[in-house]
Amino acid sequence: MNIFLRIINKIRMLYWQVMGYGLARMHGVVIGKGCKFYGLPIISRAKNSHIVIGDRVVLCSDSRYTALGVNHPVILRTLREGAELNIGDDSGLSGSSICAAVNITIGKKSLIGANVLLFDTDFHAKSPVNRRYCREMEKIATKPLVVEDNVFIGANSIITKGVNIGCNSIVGAGSVVVKAVAESKIVAGNPAKEIGNVS
Incomplete structure (x- = not known):
């Protein structure tokens, strides 16, 4: 990389950090020290x-800054009063x-791959009556989602409401996880099934 491009990159990185x-x-996000932003x-x-975003989160x-590329920026969104979204230290x-x-909690040192979706709600009511416009929150199913420490979720995976992924586990790329994953397991597929252990 020539000197001009290095300077441009440093300026870009500084801008992203500040912004x-x-x-x-x-x-109103509580954000820790040493976090890195590549894009906003x-x-x-x-x-x-x-x-809440912990320390040294990326x-x-x-x-330009991830091998597979991304379809869109990182999206962090709470949908209701009282909702909690927590990302642990050193996660990416x-x-x-x-x-x-x-409530969605991502533990420490977890890697969430390109274009992964995590949500703790069905977004719409189960009943077909007025499903599109229903805003009665009690009619929309929700359940907390937990990703424990040191979990690796492969690109383009979907993690749905009520799931708990145990520490050290791996979710294969493109998986749809609809039920709990035990500690130190490897799962893959749609729906995701256990295919091995983390050695």
Whole structure:
């Protein structure tokens, strides 16, 4: 890389750091020290909800800085009053979407691959009557989602409401996880099934 491109890259990185922290704080996010922004995330926080980002978390929203590229920026969103979204220290996300209606927790040192979706709600009511426009929250199914420490979720996976992924586990790329994953297991597929152990 020539000197001109290195200078441009340093300026870009400085801009993202300043703007990333500023954007997070503007939205009332509690953010730790040493976080890195590659591109700017999309943040949306419902009234009286909480988003907490730990120390040294990496949020990659720019395809130039991750091998597979990203389809869109990292999205961090709470949907209801009282919702909680927590990302533990030293975790990394690339173009991931996290939508919390009640509670989503990502543990420490977890890797969330490119374009992964995590959500703790069905978004719409189960009943077909007025499903599209229903805003009665008690009719929309929700259940907390937990990703424990040191979990690796492969690109383009979907993690649905009520799932708990045990520490050290791996979710294969493109998987749809609809039930709990025990500690130190490898799962893959749609729906995801256990295919091995983390040695």
